[in-house]
Every structure is written in C-alpha cells, then in structure tokens.
Amino acid sequence: MGSDPLLSHGISLAVVLIIVLKVLVAFVVLMVSVLLMIWFERKVISDMQNRIGPNRAGPWGILQTLADGIKLFFKEDLIPERSDRFVFKLAPYLSTIPAFLTFTLVPLGGVVKIFGHTTELQVVDPPIGILFLLAMSTISVYGVMLAGWSSGSKYPLIGSVRASAQMISYEAAMGLSIASVVLVTGSLSTRDMVNAQAGYFFHIFPKWNLVQLGLVPFLVFVIAITAELNRPPFDLVEAEQELVGGFHTEYSSIRFALFFLAEFMNTITMSAIIVTLFLGGPSGPDPRFLHWLWPVLWFVVKTIAFLFFYVWLRAALPRLRYDQLMDLGWKVLIPISLAWILVVAGMQINRLLGFGILVLSLASAVLLYRAMDVGDALNDASDVGLAPTATSGFPSAIAIPAAPGLKIVTRPPVGESSTSGGN
Amino acid sequence: MLIATVPIALPDLITFLFAAVAALVGAGGVILLKNPVHSALMLVMTLFSVAILFIEEQAQFLAAVQIIVYAGAIVVLFLFVIMLLGVDRKEVIQKETLKAQRPLAVVAAVLALLEISLLARTNWATGAKGVTSSTNNSASNIVQLGRAVFTTYLLPFEATSALLVIAVIGAVVLARRSSGPQQVVVDPEVAEDAAEANEQTEQGSLS
Numbered sequence: 001m002g003s004d005p006l007l008s009h010g011i012s013l014a015v016v017l018i019i020v021l022k023v024l025v026a027f028v029v030l031m032v033s034v035l036l037m038i039w040f041e042r043k044v045i046s047d048m049q050n051r052i053g054p055n056r057a058g059p060w061g062i063l064q065t066l067a068d069g070i071k072l073f074f075k076e077d078l079i080p081e082r083s084d085r086f087v088f089k090l091a092p093y094l095s096t097i098p099a100f101l102t103f104t105l106v107p108l109g110g111v112v113k114i115f116g117h118t119t120e121l122q123v124v125d126p127p128i129g130i131l132f133l134l135a136m137s138t139i140s141v142y143g144v145m146l147a148g149w150s151s152g153s154k155y156p157l158i159g160s161v162r163a164s165a166q167m168i169s170y171e172a173a174m175g176l177s178i179a180s181v182v183l184v185t186g187s188l189s190t191r192d193m194v195n196a197q198a199g200y201f202f203h204i205f206p207k208w209n210l211v212q213l214g215l216v217p218f219l220v221f222v223i224a225i226t227a228e229l230n231r232p233p234f235d236l237v238e239a240e241q242e243l244v245g246g247f248h249t250e251y252s253s254i255r256f257a258l259f260f261l262a263e264f265m266n267t268i269t270m271s272a273i274i275v276t277l278f279l280g281g282p283s284g285p286d287p288r289f290l291h292w293l294w295p296v297l298w299f300v301v302k303t304i305a306f307l308f309f310y311v312w313l314r315a316a317l318p319r320l321r322y323d324q325l326m327d328l329g330w331k332v333l334i335p336i337s338l339a340w341i342l343v344v345a346g347m348q349i350n351r352l353l354g355f356g357i358l359v360l361s362l363a364s365a366v367l368l369y370r371a372m373d374v375g376d377a378l379n380d381a382s383d384v385g386l387a388p389t390a391t392s393g394f395p396s397a398i399a400i401p402a403a404p405g406l407k408i409v410t411r412p413p414v415g416e417s418s419t420s421g422g423n
Numbered sequence: 424m425l426i427a428t429v430p431i432a433l434p435d436l437i438t439f440l441f442a443a444v445a446a447l448v449g450a451g452g453v454i455l456l457k458n459p460v461h462s463a464l465m466l467v468m469t470l471f472s473v474a475i476l477f478i479e480e481q482a483q484f485l486a487a488v489q490i491i492v493y494a495g496a497i498v499v500l501f502l503f504v505i506m507l508l509g510v511d512r513k514e515v516i517q518k519e520t521l522k523a524q525r526p527l528a529v530v531a532a533v534l535a536l537l538e539i540s541l542l543a544r545t546n547w548a549t550g551a552k553g554v555t556s557s558t559n560n561s562a563s564n565i566v567q568l569g570r571a572v573f574t575t576y577l578l579p580f581e582a583t584s585a586l587l588v589i590a591v592i593g594a595v596v597l598a599r600r601s602s603g604p605q606q607v608v609v610d611p612e613v614a615e616d617a618a619e620a621n622e623q624t625e626q627g628s629l630s
Binding site for chain 1: 458460461464467483484486487488490491494495496499502503506507564565
C-alpha cells in the first residue's frame with residue numbers, strides 16, 4: 001500500500017485518524033486556495049490590463065470569490081427540458097472529484113511526526129503514483145463530454161466533442177513527457193520522484209528534472225497540461241466567443257460553479273504536479289530551525305510561481321484556432337516528446353548513444369520537413385502551374401488557380417479562341 | 424462452502440463484495456438499459472469495479488492501465504461514435520434481426536457459466552494475493568511486468584505493436600481524403616460547361 005512509513009506497522013485507530021485528518025486538511029487547503037486563486041487571478045489580470053479589479057468585498061476584494069460562491073449557491077437551478085436529467089446532474093461531479101483526487105498524490109513536504117507516528121506530508125503515496133494522475137485526467141474527460149451531451153442541445157454537444165478531443169489529444173503528449181520523468185526516476189511514485197531530484201550539480205544547480213531531462217519534457221508537459229486544463233490560450237472550448245460557451249452553456253447556479261471549481265482546482269493541482277515532476281517538489285535550502293516548515297514553504301512558493309505564470313499566459317496570449325490547436329498537439333508536441341524519450345533512454349545507457357540518437361532525430365526531422373516541403377511544392381505545381389502551361393499560347397498566362405475538377409479541361413486551341421476574341 | 428474454508432480478512436471481503444456487486448450491476452445495465460449512452464456509462468462502472476478488484480489483488484498497474492486504456496480511451500471512443508452518429512436515442516429492441524437470437528444468447532450464457540465453474544472447480548477462493556511473487560516491494564509489480572514483456576514475451580509484444588502500427592496505417596489510408604489532381608474525376612458535361620465558361624471569360628477579357 002505505498003511506501004508511506006505510517007502504514008508499515010499495521011493499521012490502528014490512530015493511523016486511520018491521521019489519514020482522515022490528512023484528507024480533511026488537503027480538502028480544506030485546496031478549497032481555500034481555489035478561493036484565493038480566483039481572487040489572485042482577477043487581481044493580477046486587472047493589474048495587467050490597467051484595471052482595479054475586485055475591490056469591494058473585504059480588504060483588497062479578497063472575499064469576492066466567497067460572495068460569488070454564495071450568490072451561485074442561491075441562484076435558481078435550471079435543468080433543460082430536453083436534457084438527460086441523471087447524467088446532467090452527474091457530469092459536474094465527474095469533473096470535480098478527479099480534480100480533488102489528483103491533489104492527494106502531491107508531496108507537500110518532507111517526513112513529519114504526528115502523535116508518535118512518522119508519516120509523509122502527502123495524502124497517499126500509491127505504488128502506481130503518477131499513473132493515477134493519468135487515470136484521473138481521463139475521468140475528467142467524461143465530465144466535459146457528458147455535460148455537453150446531456151444538455152440536449154446542439155452547441156454544448158459540439159463544444160463537448162471539441163473539448164474531449166482536445167483533452168484526449170493532449171493527454172498523449174502529457175503521458176509521453178511523464179514517461180521520460182519515470183525513465184530517470186525508475187519509479188512511478190511521486191515521493192520517489194521528489195527524492196530522486198535531491199542534490200546538486202556542481203554544488204550550485206539543483207538536480208531537478210527540469211535540468212536533468214534537458215527542458216524539452218518540461219516545456220511539452222506545461223503546454224500539454226495548459227491545454228488539458230482548458231486554460232488560455234487553449235480555452236476555446238469554454239470561451240464565450242466560441243459556440244456560445246461550450247459544454248457548460250446550459251448549466252447554471254451551483255452546477256456551473258462546480259465546473260469552474262474543478263477547473264481552478266485542476267490549475268492548482270497541475271501546478272503542484274509540475275513542481276513535483278520537474279522542480280524537485282518541496283526541495284530547497286533548509287536552515288536548521290523549523291525543520292518541517294521549510295519544504296512546505298518552498299513547495300508553496302514554486303506552486304504560486306506557476307499559478308502566476310498561468311495568469312500571465314491568459315493576459316498575454318491570443319486564443320488558438322481549433323486546427324492550430326490540433327496541429328500543435330499532434331504534429332509538434334507528440335513527435336518531439338517521442339523523439340526525446342529515445343534520447344533520454346539513450347542517455348540512461350551512455351552519453352555517446354544519447355547524443356547519437358539526438359543527432360539522428362534532428363537529422364530525420366530536417367529530412368522529414370524537407371520531404372514535406374518538396375511534396376507541398378509538387379502539389380502546388382500540379383494544382384496551379386501545369387494547367388495554364390499545358391494549354392495556353394502565352395507562356396505568362398494569368399495563372400488562375402484552377403479549382404479542383406476544372407483543371408483537366410480540354411479547351412479549344414488558344415489561337416482559335418484568341419482570334420475569335422479578336423473578332 | 425469452499426469460500427468458508429479460506430480465511431479472508433473483513434476489509435478484503437467488504438471490498439470484494441462491493442466491487443463484485445457493482446461490476447455485476449454495471450454488466451447487467453449494459454445490456455438492459457435502452458439508451459446507448461447509459462449503457463456505455465454502465466460499462467465504465469463495470470470497468471472501474473474490475474479495477475478495484477485488481478487493486479484488491481495487488482495488481483495496481485493492471486488497475487491503472489484498465490482505467491486509462493479501457494475507461495479513458497475505448498469507452499470515450501464509443502461515446503464519440505454514439506454522439507456523432509446520433510444513435511443516442513432509445514432503440515426499439517423488440518424486433519430481432521437474427522432469428523432465435525435470444526434463446527441462443529441464453530444457451531451461450533449457460534455454457535460460459537458451466538465452463539467457468541468447471542475451470543474453477545478446485546479453486547474458488549485461494550486467499551492468495553497476487554500472482555507475482557513478492558507483493559511487499561512496492562515497485563515489484565511494474566518491474567516484473569516490464570521484465571516479462573521485454574524478455575520472455577518479447578516476440579508477442581513486438582508482434583502486437585507491429586499489428587497496431589499496421590492498423591493505424593490502414594485507418595489513415597482508408598480515412599484519407601484524396602486531393603491529388605490525378606484522382607479528380609471530371610464529369611464530361613461539367614468539363615464542357617467549364618470550357619465554355621472559360622472561353623466566354625477569355626473573349627470578354629480580350630474584346
């Protein structure tokens with residue numbers, strides 16, 4: 001049942017109570033941080049856009065989210081007539097529950113002693129570790145998909161199909177970049193991943209996977225989970241300008257709030273997961289006093305840095321078009337992370353092999369792009385260039401781009417038509 | 424009576440009963456519910472319950488893969504097809520497309536049940552946890568699976584992956600929309616019309 005020392009001496013009442021306490025603390029911490037995160041996002045983004053932002057409820061508007069939450073609770077709960085009632089009610093929970101369950105994997109700090117029991121500062125540490133993250137993110141696809149379908153109307157359905165296609169596509173890139181972390185760690189457990197990143201290169205640079213894996217898996221992972229979270233610039237599945245609003249068009253009151261609760265919970269969880277996978281989790285300089293507190297503090301600081309990064313992305317980048325989104329996922333991120341896994345695997349055997357694979361994959365990428373260019377050029381030539389030169393007497397005939405289906409047209413000889421024109 | 428002879432801890436028993444009942448209810452729902460989307464959701468419930476049983480048997484990796492692959496990819500694909508093809512309404516299943524379909528199904532079910540009970544005659548419940556040797560080591564599950572797949576069963580593994588690649592290429596070839604000029608079939612009438620139109624525009628531009 002995982003490597004938590006708490007469970008290694010049998011299960012007693014105290015152990016059960018500690019686990020319940022951990023679950024409660026994690027739940028409360030996540031809820032409160034969602035509250036603060038929404039306020040933080042609104043404040044930061046209004047600063048970036050030269051606005052003031054929420055400033056009425058509480059000092060600096062910090063209670064604005066609470067007010068909004070209470071308002072949403074007391075609004076009328078509409079269920080569309082043509083909806084599938086049970087699935088319609090089920091869908092928001094399918095989004096929210098996985099968002100919370102993923103958070104339980106994150107190691108928040110080091111090992112502490114509570115009531116005479118040694119335990120890790122993390123709710124669970126299952127042996128399948130990071131695979132649980134993948135399993136939960138596949139479940140949250142159901143939330144989005146069923147929400148759109150059960151609404152019984154067109155735009156939510158289209159929105160949900162888009163959204164689930166996006167989430168499934170980017171899951172592949174996400175899984176591949178996680179695989180390279182697993183490759184260097186040799187374990188799926190998040191605690192082992194954090195432990196493997198302890199130490200320093202040359203006594204200065206921390207031995208984080210960010211450095212160790214050569215930045216590529218980190219970048220792929222960050223982009224992939226931004227899409228997975230439906231955060232800007234990949235938020236076209238739930239933006240107001242697209243398809244009315246996407247899968248949650250028909251939702252109102254608390255069910256609507258649950259979707260956004262899930263999204264913000266996921267944002268926080270995924271920032272924490274990035275920190276765990278690539279930035280050494282709670283590792284950092286540790287002064288001698290208050291030994292248990294420092295790892296938690298470092299963890300929080302790193303996570304907030306990523307939360308700020310997400311808000312910044314939202315303020316800075318325009319939204320992608322749907323085809324650009326799919327191209328980025330399938331044609332850029334997945335090939336890059338596949339090649340990089342080979343490189344990382346080669347590096348695990350020896351340096352020479354690793355660099356060899358790197359050079360080979362770069363060379364094959366160049367060749368592939370050259371081949372695609374040549375193919376495109378050939379297609380263009382047969383589409384546009386050939387049709388006029390085959391028929392026209394003027395070599396510099398106006399190259400009218402022929403519509404497909406019109407280009408094998410057998411015209412009368414040009415001389416004839418031009419003379420008749422001259423008449 | 425065979426179950427009673429084997430000592431099973433209470434938490435294990437509760438987990439097993441819960442997951443087994445949920446799996447059976449889900450399986451029943453798949454074939455009994457009228458709406459295809461509801462059936463697919465019931466299938467997800469069954470897959471989850473089986474995953475819980477896997478965890479109970481210390482096969483955590485298998486449980487995770489079960490959820491990621493089956494619940495996460497395959498059933499999502501089912502749902503895609505159901506939603507996009509618009510078959511998500513209640514179907515009339517009174518009419519049988521194959522004659523004697525239902526009696527045959529009952530016979531097949533009884534046969535399957537008989538086979539299972541014959542196979543399981545001696546070992547209903549062994550109380551053993553996991554077929555991999557050591558279950559105490561947390562990583563052993565994945566390590567052992569990896570060893571087995573990449574040494575003992577390397578050839579079947581590679582053959583399976585080759586099969587999957589062939590399937591992907593086949594799907595791409597079938598689904599590809601041809602766009603080369605050589606594939607354009609020109610209707611002679613359309614071609615004539617177009618020629619006339621061309622001629623007229625040329626005349627117009629020249630005169």
